[in-house]
Amino acid sequence: MSRPTLEKVAARAGVSRATVSRVVNGSTTVAEHIRVAVQRAVEELGYVPNQAARSLVTQRADSIALVFSEPPVRVFSDDPTFAGIIRGVSTEADAADKQVVLMLAGSSRGHERVERYTTSGHVDGVIVASMHGADPLPAALARRGIPVVCSGRPLTGSSLPYVDIDxxxxxxxxxxxxxxxxxxxxxxxxxxxxxxxxxxxxxxxxxxxxxxxxxxxxxxxxxxxxxxxxxxxxxxxxxxxxxxxxxxxxxxxxxxxxxxxxxxxxxxxxxxxxxxxxxxxxxxxxxxxxxxxQPTMRMGRELARLLLSPGESSVILPTELVVRESA
Amino acid sequence: MSRPTLEKVAARAGVSRATVSRVVNGSTTVAEHIRVAVQRAVEELGYVPNQAARSLVTQRADSIALVFSEPPVRVFSDDPTFAGIIRGVSTEADAADKQVVLMLAGSSRGHERVERYTTSGHVDGVIVASMHGADPLPAALARRGIPVVCSGRPLTGSSLPYVDIDxxxxxxxxxxxxxxxxxxxxxxxxxxxxxxxxxxxxxxxxxxxxxxxxxxxxxxxxxxxxxxxxxxxxxxxxxxxxxxxxxxxxxxxxxxxxxxxxxxxxxxxxxxxxxxxxxxxxxxxxxxxxxxxQPTMRMGRELARLLLSPGESSVILPTELVVRESA
DNA sequence: ATGCTGGCTGAGAGCGCTCTCACACGGAGG
DNA sequence: CCTCCGTGTGAGAGCGCTCTCAGCCAGCAT
CATH class of the missing domain: 3.40.50.2300 (Response regulator)
Known part of the structure; x- marks a missing residue:
């Protein structure tokens, strides 16, 4: 029971591979009745495009990595920063039709794994959410030619784009x-x-x-x-x-x-x-x-935006004093 | 400055594509001096295999998805369950040389995204960490032919393998x-x-x-x-x-x-x-x-193990009473 | 000498898709 | 009538890799 391919869908709809591809990718230059027929065939076969094949030719992965360069304990502590960033990044990525892949790079082995994963074409760009400003990971990725943005001003002297909170x-x-x-x-x-x-x-x-x-x-x-x-x-x-x-x-x-x-x-x-x-x-x-x-969710949004539309410059977000009873 | 391909490495090392592939994938049937030459070429060019191309032919992705079928707020609350699960899954996946991809499927849109992502060949299997036992996601993925294991006994009556805590x-x-x-x-x-x-x-x-x-x-x-x-x-x-x-x-x-x-x-x-x-x-x-x-980390390990070696049966883990001062 | 292994290597097919390009077709203009 | 164009559609190349298979060259037995 292997997954149906473009070829199969094309055969069923009585058209060529190219036409099915056009329909699946939302091209406008397809006659209405053919579009409908193809869509029915897709539906009936439960066709889902093979992402590997697609990536291979387009050289895009349509997903971005959000890397936490921290031990998981820290990421999942009651610190709301990470949750907010994730929410913000997800929101923005959704809008751009990109998938977000979360990765933990706590250990040095983790660094290596992340580097391999991101450089092997799985993602179009990386957001490094690291609290240690001197983290070598962002620069390493950038050197590899991967678009990178950092959460928090990098302490490494690199000129990578970043989003920070004031x-x-x-x-x-x-x-x-x-x-x-x-x-x-x-x-x-x-x-x-x-x-x-x-x-x-x-x-x-x-x-x-x-x-x-x-x-x-x-x-x-x-x-x-x-x-x-x-x-x-x-x-x-x-x-x-x-x-x-x-x-x-x-x-x-x-x-x-x-x-x-x-x-x-x-x-x-x-x-x-x-x-x-x-x-x-x-x-x-x-x-x-x-x-x-801190506007953590907004931070996430800005990070994604920065990654997705290169050329924009680093951002620094304002904070808000919340007065309760301790002061 | 495009990434070097197998072809390039082969040319530099003066061998064929096949041989480079053998070296990269650790085949033993390669003469020592050739292996060394190839490795040097890989090093010099900074070659990293294109995962899309590899997946296309092997039909494997060498990564597994860990899906949190909850709103991020919940996942990143001070509940240590998720953190433990993530650590456990990562550990076990590391040992099996698989990459872990974290995904959040809080919304219904999230469900759809996750379904598309996992069925499009990005991953070899999915661990659904959902607290709502009646979550339809695991069954939906299983229907698509994706290996699935659940954290927590599913309430849907499905017979999917799961790991639960007692x-x-x-x-x-x-x-x-x-x-x-x-x-x-x-x-x-x-x-x-x-x-x-x-x-x-x-x-x-x-x-x-x-x-x-x-x-x-x-x-x-x-x-x-x-x-x-x-x-x-x-x-x-x-x-x-x-x-x-x-x-x-x-x-x-x-x-x-x-x-x-x-x-x-x-x-x-x-x-x-x-x-x-x-x-x-x-x-x-x-x-x-x-x-x-609760042994959350162990839960993560068992989840990964269950996914990676199919055929094993569901597991229920014991808990431990921690006596402090409130009782 | 000839035949047979067995160990290495290279040629080539093909994974499933996108995208360029050629082509078919009907209608407007010469 | 033929040319020209715009609009859809299909053929086919090729993305970078793996893997089968054939081929080559020792070395050994016949």
């Missing part, structure tokens, strides 16, 4: 909010210094603080809850008089909340806390977490 | 734990009745209760936190004297915790709470949540 601006607005509500000793739990988001959010914090002439109090975390807990604990030791903390991720903010509780500080009365990402759990935190929301 | 047994052990610790009026917040996990966990609850001769107190939720909150609130009205609740998902348990707190009940002193799934947030709940852990 991390600096987001952090600035968070710290400004703290400043405006009268906080005077504002600490931060920064993200890892090898990720753009970590770097840029710290820059934003410093910018806002410098403008107001206050000194910075910094702990370094890695975006996880545990590192937030530890960071907060350390901060409290360093400067027991602090009255606000900006955590570079909600997960770290959640950890900080816990550390604060343990230390007997009330939030927001004694210490105001503000996070980043607006994860699903943020409104359920105790107290509900004030945070920075 | 939901009934898991729920039973949860309720038994409650019973053994002296609880007498044990309620449940059940999952939606159109999902296997919802149905089976309720069955398990009923089984355990029936064995002990106690009556059941039931609220219906949809696995979300909000529905857990509402379910608990309703349960408290229905039977203010209850001293334990088994929530069919951790998210619902988290919602229940919140409702309990609001109602002034102490956990576990007044009411014991036990969840299901062991989400990442479970140990951080207040109090840390006792729950049922």
């Amino acid at each position: 991390n600096v601006g987001g952090a600035e607005s968070a710290v400004r909010h703290l400043l405006e509500s009268g906080r005077r000793r504002i600490a931060t739990i920064a993200g890892p210094p090898d990720m753009v988001a970590g770097i840029d959010r710290l820059t934003g914090y410093r910018n806002a603080l410098r403008d107001s002439g206050r000194r910075s109090i910094i702990a370094i975390g890695d975006f996880t809850r545990d590192s937030g807990f530890e960071g907060m604990t350390q901060l409290l030791e360093d400067d027991p008089g602090l009255d606000a903390v900006f955590a570079a991720s909600d997960m770290m903010a959640l950890g900080a909340l816990q550390a604060l509780r343990r230390a007997g500080r009330r939030v927001p009365d004694d210490v105001a806390v503000i996070g980043y990402d607006d994860v699903p759990a943020a409104p359920y935190a105790d107290p509900p977490l004030t945070t920075i929301r | 939901n009934v047994g898991g729920a039973e052990s949860a309720v038994r734990h409650l019973l053994e610790s002296g609880r007498r009026r044990i309620a449940t917040i059940a999952g939606p009745p159109d999902m296997v996990a919802g149905i089976d966990r309720l069955t398990g609850y009923r089984n355990a209760l029936r064995d002990s001769g106690r009556r059941s107190i039931i609220a219906i939720g949809d696995f979300t936190r909000d529905s857990g909150f509402e379910g608990m609130t309703q349960l408290l009205e229905d039977d203010p004297g209850l001293d334990a609740v088994f929530a069919a998902s951790d998210m619902m348990a988290l919602g229940a915790l919140q409702a309990l707190r609001r109602a002034g009940r102490r956990v576990p002193d007044d009411v014991a709470v036990i969840g299901y799934d062991d989400v990442p947030a479970a140990p951080y709940a207040d109090p840390p949540l006792t729950t049922i852990r």
Whole structure:
């Protein structure tokens, strides 16, 4: 029971292969009655074009890869970023009639697999959603001649097109909010210094603080809850008089909340806390977490658009401060 | 700058296409010095086989699809199930040298897309990870002649191979734990009745209760936190004297915790709470949540194994009770 | 010498499709 | 009447690969 071919459909409809191909691909130069006959034959046989054969001649795959250059744990954590990106990319790809292929390239073996897969003609382009700005994958693919766009500004100095979210601006607005509500000793739990988001959010914090002439109090975390807990604990030791903390991720903010509780500080009365990402759990935190929301879905759309219509330039998307009760 | 073909490599190495093909595909019947020469040519030209051409003749794609028949929101929620499945499938597929293609088929349009993609020869088989047991997708694909395995027992009466987790047994052990610790009026917040996990966990609850001769107190939720909150609130009205609740998902348990707190009940002193799934947030709940852990990664591995070596029969995996402080 | 293996290699067909090009056909214009 | 054109349609090449098959050249037995 092999799948029917163009040839079979043509025979059944009493026309040539070329005509069936025209109908299947929606050419207008086919007489109405023939079109109908062919469509019936397609229907009856349950014909589906063989994509391999098609790709072979067209040199297109009509699909794009969305590569997550991270371990799956991270991708499927409660970070809404990835979900939003996927939704956005899917939406846009749908509109352009392209299929989206998700790939995980967590390990170095994964990198190699992705490279082989994408260079072997499976896809027309690749979106690399990597949080590590220094990821070598995008450049490697580009060198192979594959169209690539990155989510997040690449740290490799390559001039690849990218879509990023205004991390600096987001952090600035968070710290400004703290400043405006009268906080005077504002600490931060920064993200890892090898990720753009970590770097840029710290820059934003410093910018806002410098403008107001206050000194910075910094702990370094890695975006996880545990590192937030530890960071907060350390901060409290360093400067027991602090009255606000900006955590570079909600997960770290959640950890900080816990550390604060343990230390007997009330939030927001004694210490105001503000996070980043607006994860699903943020409104359920105790107290509900004030945070920075990112337009993740729009990011996905822009990524796809950038990949599909080359020549357009990189985009930086704005963030939004969501005020709840923690600050 | 088009990609080099077999022909080019052959010319450079001074051999025929066939020989290059043999080397690339690891045939042993090639003289050592020729093999080396060919490999050098491949290296120098950066040759990567054209997968479309290869598939066209071999009728294989060397990749499998992992389809999530759910809206992305659900897939990327803090439910660790999907992440585990993905990891497991990837591991097993890697070992068999197959590529994993993730696809989201949330909408009905998505279903159609997935059907077209998988039937057009892109993949050698499909794993459908769907929580709705009555999903028509698996059967539709099977009808098309594509090898399919399901995660979760299909509710459609089809005899497709599947891998499931022992939901009934898991729920039973949860309720038994409650019973053994002296609880007498044990309620449940059940999952939606159109999902296997919802149905089976309720069955398990009923089984355990029936064995002990106690009556059941039931609220219906949809696995979300909000529905857990509402379910608990309703349960408290229905039977203010209850001293334990088994929530069919951790998210619902988290919602229940919140409702309990609001109602002034102490956990576990007044009411014991036990969840299901062991989400990442479970140990951080207040109090840390006792729950049922599922071997999700193993599930992924079994799914891949089942797809890759047909003839083996469906599998049901055991669960594990994780005792923390809420029960 | 001749015949027979057995190990390597090359020639060539063909996978299912698209797309160019030639061609058939009816109607308008010379 | 023939030419010219526009509109559909079919023939056929070829995309890059795999794989069968034939052929070649040792080396050994006859």
